[in-house]
Amino acid sequence: MSYLIFELDKKLDVKVLQGVGKSTLCEQLAEVTGLQWIEISKVAVENNCVEEYDEVYQCPVLDEDKLLDGLEDVMCRGGNIIDYHSCEFFPERWFDVVFVLRADNTTLYDRLVSRGYTGKKLEDNLDCEIFQTILDEAMASYKKEIVHELSSRTSEELQDNINRICFWLQQWFEDNKSS
Numbered sequence: 001m002s003y004l005i006f007e008l009d010k011k012l013d014v015k016v017l018q019g020v021g022k023s024t025l026c027e028q029l030a031e032v033t034g035l036q037w038i039e040i041s042k043v044a045v046e047n048n049c050v051e052e053y054d055e056v057y058q059c060p061v062l063d064e065d066k067l068l069d070g071l072e073d074v075m076c077r078g079g080n081i082i083d084y085h086s087c088e089f090f091p092e093r094w095f096d097v098v099f100v101l102r103a104d105n106t107t108l109y110d111r112l113v114s115r116g117y118t119g120k121k122l123e124d125n126l127d128c129e130i131f132q133t134i135l136d137e138a139m140a141s142y143k144k145e146i147v148h149e150l151s152s153r154t155s156e157e158l159q160d161n162i163n164r165i166c167f168w169l170q171q172w173f174e175d176n177k178s179s
């Protein structure tokens, strides 16, 4: 499961979880739309926003306040695609639409195993999908009407998602032309 969140405050921004295809989608979307793809994990490391390393999940633990402070100006300008595996700590005002990517468990299992995930990290990522944790988190963090689910299992669905998001963007610009 994954998020894709656009902040469309006259400009745009996107945010997206693990193995569902968010990087793949964000990269292609950035190419097509000209939006700036921001990988939070990379930005955090580059800007010293990592507090410690979680040995169980084998991932960095972020200094969220510092990270958010550093992103504030960029997000206010808009035009970004934000890519990360959690969404509740981002300010609600940053985003105008949220896309939650979904993949069935077999697909997700194969992707995560081929990426080298094992043990608790693998189990918890799969549980997230089974229990719809990310969708619930998105629904709880943002207005329900701006949260959308997209299936992300095949290359056809990837293309379809890009088309749907581009169409959605066009509509957004039409609706907000005069403001």
Ligand SMILES: Nc1ncnc2c1ncn2[C@@H]1O[C@H](COP(=O)(O)OP(=O)(O)O)[C@@H](O)[C@H]1O
Residues within 6 Å of the ligand: 002, 017, 018, 019, 020, 021, 022, 023, 024, 025, 111, 152, 153, 154, 155, 156, 157, 158
């Ligand atoms: N829609 C899709 N159809 C088929 N394979 C996909 C799709 N999206 C991503 N993948 C593949 O799944 C793997 C994980 O994708 P990635 O974009 O890195 O996920 P994430 O960024 O969510 O962790 C990669 O090998 C990628 O090529």
